[in-house]
Amino acid sequence: MSTDDERHELLEQRYGKGKAPEGVRWNDQIAGMLRHRSVRAYLPDPLPEGTLETLVAAAQSASTSSNLHQWSVVAVTDPELKAEIAATTRMHSVDRGNPQINEAPLLLLWVADLSRSHAIATEAGDSGDVLEQLDTFLVAATDAALAAQNATVAAESLGLGTVYIGAARNKARELAEMIGLPPLSFVSFGLVVGVPDPERPARIRPRPAQELVLHRERYDTSAWREAADDYEEEFRTFREDVGLGHKTWRESVLMVSSGVEAMDGRQNLGETVRARGFLAG
Numbered sequence: 001m002s003t004d005d006e007r008h009e010l011l012e013q014r015y016g017k018g019k020a021p022e023g024v025r026w027n028d029q030i031a032g033m034l035r036h037r038s039v040r041a042y043l044p045d046p047l048p049e050g051t052l053e054t055l056v057a058a059a060q061s062a063s064t065s066s067n068l069h070q071w072s073v074v075a076v077t078d079p080e081l082k083a084e085i086a087a088t089t090r091m092h093s094v095d096r097g098n099p100q101i102n103e104a105p106l107l108l109l110w111v112a113d114l115s116r117s118h119a120i121a122t123e124a125g126d127s128g129d130v131l132e133q134l135d136t137f138l139v140a141a142t143d144a145a146l147a148a149q150n151a152t153v154a155a156e157s158l159g160l161g162t163v164y165i166g167a168a169r170n171k172a173r174e175l176a177e178m179i180g181l182p183p184l185s186f187v188s189f190g191l192v193v194g195v196p197d198p199e200r201p202a203r204i205r206p207r208p209a210q211e212l213v214l215h216r217e218r219y220d221t222s223a224w225r226e227a228a229d230d231y232e233e234e235f236r237t238f239r240e241d242v243g244l245g246h247k248t249w250r251e252s253v254l255m256v257s258s259g260v261e262a263m264d265g266r267q268n269l270g271e272t273v274r275a276r277g278f279l280a281g
């Protein structure tokens, strides 16, 4: 397939037929990113040797606020521990677990981690109280996300599949205890990594038109509405094609925006992170 054909095909899968944005530049790395899809069906195959170290090298190559490295990652491969974690991340609101945690050989738990900075500050006789500020919390959570996304891109470039597990925050306190996290750290999200099962392939999930997220010079408070309406067709077709029940995109936004029951325990995250030393300031 020519480069132009590949670009056209991937952009149409991402945005819908006839909806590809104009002028998108192209290279192998961008093609790899546009091929992204979350993978929820895995072979039991182990990962090739050196994979974890490669993913961590990619993660550590991400920018990190002030070069402070306020993140950590816990690599879980023990099937029993993975099963325990899968059970605690069950999403009761939709009566669905994350069975991919058990199927895939590796679960990476990405930790927003101020514990090292706190140790360095207090050992130097400083109070370390800046670490209790909202901004510091955000810095650590951002660092963890940037590191994880670099690992994701690296894993996909190696032909592996991944899926994030936000449900790792469902029982944040229990999970922190399970993996022995120190104070001033918490699991921000998980990432399953494995060999995708070719018999149960994942599809590229379409995105809304760029107008939903892209603003030029100033924020446009209305442009997203047309993009959102337009997105419903792609959203419906995708759900039909992959055998998911009927739901509009707006309904899916409503489902997670209204009613704390849908949070499956994540409504308690504030309490947990405060108990772990964050956000006292």
Ligand SMILES: Cc1cc2nc3c(=O)[nH]c(=O)nc-3n(C[C@H](O)[C@H](O)[C@H](O)COP(=O)(O)O)c2cc1C
Pocket (backbone or CB within 6 Å): 036, 037, 038, 039, 040, 098, 163, 164, 165, 166, 167, 168, 189, 203, 204, 205
């Ligand atoms: C922070 C974060 C948490 C997520 N948590 C879950 C999860 O707990 N379970 C799951 O199956 N998918 C989870 N996902 C995957 C999203 O559902 C997925 O990225 C989104 O539907 C877009 O689909 P795509 O990644 O295939 O393009 C999560 C994604 C992110 C970024």
